[in-house]
Amino acid sequence: MKKVLATTLTVMMALNLAACSGGSSAPETTAAPAATTAAETKAAETAAADKEAETPAAESGDGLVQGTGTTLTVYTNSGSDGRGEWLVERAAKDGFDIQFIEAGGAEIQNRLLAEKNAPIADVVYGLNSIMWESLKAEDILIPYTPVWADEIPEGLNDPEGYYHAIVKQAILLVYDENQTAPEDAPKDWLDLWTNEAFDGKYEYLTSLSGGTVRNVLAGILTRYADPNGELGVSAEGWEQIAQYYQHGVPAEEGMDVYAQISDPAKPVICGQMWSSGIETRDEQYGTKTNYVVPEVGVPYAVEAISIVNGTKNEEEAQRFVDWFGSAQIQGEWAQEFSTLPANKNAVDKANEFNQKIATLPAQDIDWGLVAENIDAWCETIELNYMQ
């Protein structure tokens, strides 16, 4: 009983770690009943493993969920820039043994699909809703409600409980204030092709497998949803897409959009960018990034975490999910890699830039429609609309 209590306490502390960075453990907010139930169930399940868990918990003393040391394989498209290494080290401190596979979102998705009958991954994180929906449809995920599920703002988690949000990423149309005054900048994506001033001045990606570009496309196409239209989109919507590719400049392979924007000699003045990549680019290219906030809002790519169907370490995977999505870890993650945490209790750990991003209005996107059609949309675009 003592052990159960200890674990429950640990979990609760993790749940409620709001503003406290590190040591302080005074619970201030009350945990949601659902989460408590989950925590209790888990505590009972893991009672056997508690012995191992206890020791590191005592050492780190920050009240986080502790791993048992079972090796977990984590797939992610969000492990570059040292994030993977940081994660392995940080998790080890709390008793998790992590090995990860890092690749682009599309590759991770394909790998998971191909390994369906013999899954290697236990946990996947970093993918966006579009990909999650398709994985869910293929029966590759299993539902699990992490202890921190309630700390995520409405609408970001999967209502069916298969995946839960960890990081928010605004998908923005960016320009350099050094080159373009805000008043001369486009006001919406549609401006790019409806306003002659931007003809040949924006970059579009030729590869459609990335998460960002798919969000951009979804942001445009879902505005023209039409159940009778081709692939759920009205003819007008497709006309917009045609215009988008007609008036833009294809991205140059191996060259960052900032290399184009920052160079006065290049005609390109704006292009798509994910919010957390902006600051470092400003530093590197000497740009002063500003972004377009259309009236309809900006698309948010929500990076989430889920457990893979067929994992042999389901309980440890659940512990890891509980740990990784906790406000404490997401807060550290945000500080380390300047992300915008989805966890309400970790948002204040984000830097100033991301705090501002957090206030941008979100575009209302029918993700169901997107998930159902995005592959077909991309195929059609590649075949018929891209130049």
Add this chain to the structure above:
Amino acid sequence: MKTKKISMTPQTIYNILILVFLFWFVMACLVLPNINTVWSVFFQEGAFTTEPLRKLLGSERAMRSLKNSFMLAPSLSLTVGFVGISLVLITEYFDIKGAKILRLGYMTTLIYGGIILVSGYKFIYGSNGFLTNLFARLIPSFPTDWFQGYWAVLFVMTFACTSNHMIFLRNAMRAVDFQTVEAAQNMGAGPVKILMKVVLPVLTPSLLAVTILTFITGLSATSAPLLVGGKDFQTITPMILSFSKNVGSRDLAALLALFLGAATIILLVIMMQIEKRGHYMSVSKVKTTIVKQKIHNPVLNILAHAYAYILFLIYVVPVVLIVLFSFTDSASIARRQLDLSTLTLNNYAAVFSKATAYKPFLVSIVYSTLASLAVAILVLVACRIIQKRRDKISTALEYSLLIPWLLPTTLIAMGLITTYNTPRFWMFNKVLTGTSFIMFLGYMIIKIPFTLRMTKAAFFALDDSLEDAAKNLGAKPLYTFFRVLLPVVLPTVLAIFALNFNGLLGDYDMSVFMYHPLRQPLGVYIKSLTDSQTNADNSALTFVYAVLMMIISGIVLYLVYGRGDNSKLGDNK
């Protein structure tokens, strides 16, 4: 009509075992994993469909890209053929001062390629490149985007695709019997006539073989069109790659790849017919090695030297620039501005300061070595059968081994994973997905066709009587193979090994789907470094890794090929 023995000697049992093994390999590794992919092109939801075909035919972009690919391939075969022959003549036939240095320069394509190589060219000819800036200063109205489209692609690829010429055609040139040249001179033939009528015909078999490879390279051109093709000259392979990553569009990827594959196979069949007609073999007993030919006409001599050194510059400057730019930052690379004062060791420090940085190198070196070795052995065995049997079985074997040329790498990888993610009879009920073994298998499979093509050429150039002689002296077939035949083809086999190794070292397309969590290969590692999301653009690191890979590739080439160049291996052909 070789001796036919019905009795079960150990030799026959051994032969049967090998055939059984090859049959298994072809079925389990080449046919089964790919059959679904191909099937899905024509049959969807249980019924025959023309939907993928209809979609492609309806796509102006796909048709244009396909047309461009089919335009590029033959023109590239011509230009690469011309430049490739020039390189061989400059380094091996004519007396050009500094031939050794020139040769090193011309061989730079062996150690780098793809995006990096094209980037190197863009540093010179691109819109902000050195030459472009120079022209723009001289002629104010000079269009700075001149280096774009078909001609630019053709130009870059012409110089990028001469690797095979520098190895295989040069080998053939060294095997030319100089007496035939002297004989022709003696009969009063002029230098041009000798070249055209005496030397080049001897090179024909090798030239045909490398031309096929050039053609295939042209068909599957990726980096050059992406970087310098511009809007008007995009080719089909980037589209195939992109479709093959999109789950719903794999049928299109497979269909497009089949188009290219079919063209390749048709070409190969023609090649095989030409090969069957026989080839020019030196009948001379006392071969003498080529004595470099002096160009007596002083004007021509100067022109030849100028040509040789201009080619040298075209080859070497991009490499030098890549090395230099690896010491700068991403912004400089993007602007193609090289300021010597800003050179820094930071990039290298960043790479080497990570304790884990060496591991991907190790993983890739081990995998590439093993796979290149395995494919060399497999293909040697297969070639032996193809050369000896010349019947339906051997023809079937040969065509089966070319299957990987029919499909893009990504689809082959997916096929392998999906087929062997459950226990299957053909793989002895072992699940391969998720094991360290599957990537080795994948690496091996994608290198089979090229290896087969070149190894076969080496085998067919062998004097049949060598084998007869060994047998006549009492040697058993295995002994004959290992002691007599293999040593003769070894230089070629080693060269192929080196090329395969270098090709696999930085592989991404296959690795990303197959690598084991504990064994991240170099290609994936580099991509993850440079495909950053939160950090800044890391394109400088790409250059650093490119330089490091050049060094490894260079060492491998030197070890297995270069060293023998002037010593004992050189005499063998």
Add this chain to the structure above:
Amino acid sequence: MIKLDNIGVTFGSFEALKNINIHVKEGEFFTFLGPSGCGKTTTLRTITGFIHPSCGRVSVRGVDITDTPIEKRNIGMVFQSYALFPTMTVYENIAFGLKVQKMNKDEISQKVHAMAEKVDLSDEQLQKKVSQLSGGQQQRVAIARALVTSPEIICLDEPLSNLDAKLRVQLRNELKDLQKRFGITTVYVTHDQEEALTLSDRIAVFNKGVIEQIGRPDEIYNHSATEFVCNFIGDINRLSPEFMKASGADKVSGIDTGKHCYIRLERMHVNDAVAGDAMTIQAKVQNYEYYGLYIKYSLEVQGQIVKVIEKNSGKPLYGTGETVTVSFNPADIMQYEG
């Protein structure tokens, strides 16, 4: 020694050899002669075992070896290209057959050196790569390699082809010399009649997969059994019916003008009838080729060109347009059914 009984070889539907019967005697230098594609190499390869005959038997000393594997036959062979192993040294080449027999190293070394000495290869040459040798040296290596295992028979497949004329003659002499020294039964394949005539004890002339004649060089030359043989062996004049009539040869008993009549070049004489030259005819000198040892005249007789070889006796040459008398012995005329 070697007996070929009714050998036949077919490649697909092509009959490469028909009904070949040969008996090579112990120690004999036996040559297969014929134009390319006549079946001589095929026959040789049935002896060495590279080709299995479709019918017939091959035996050596009465032992049937038709089904014996190549490597067990112990028949030495020298290939047209010599087939020296390019990756090995001269020593390794010669030692190859001994190594295969798993002989111990000392014994191999001793045998190789002994053999090298016999074929005049120095110790220094033994350590060289075969590509560094001259043509003559290469031939000797090839022969040494074939002989070092002490085979009972050695087969040589056009070993002198593709060599320049001078080297050819030199090597021919060396070859004959070696064969005599070793006294080994030799089967030799060539398309060169001069080679065949100078080297052989006996010759089998092949044509289109059959043997036209087997005999000593002089038999083959002087009494060619068939029109093919007489044409193939050496230069010859075919005599037109007009020539026969004008010279009166058609009246000689035993000569049938309905047949094709031939006479060898050296059997006719210009202004120099010898004993037995019963026939004479007038001819006009068209031109001549001066060889030193002899002179070859082209003469016009009855609208046909006849060639005559005249020994160089130091007499003045007959110039173009000069009229001369050609004489010959009708017994030298060879006749064949048309």
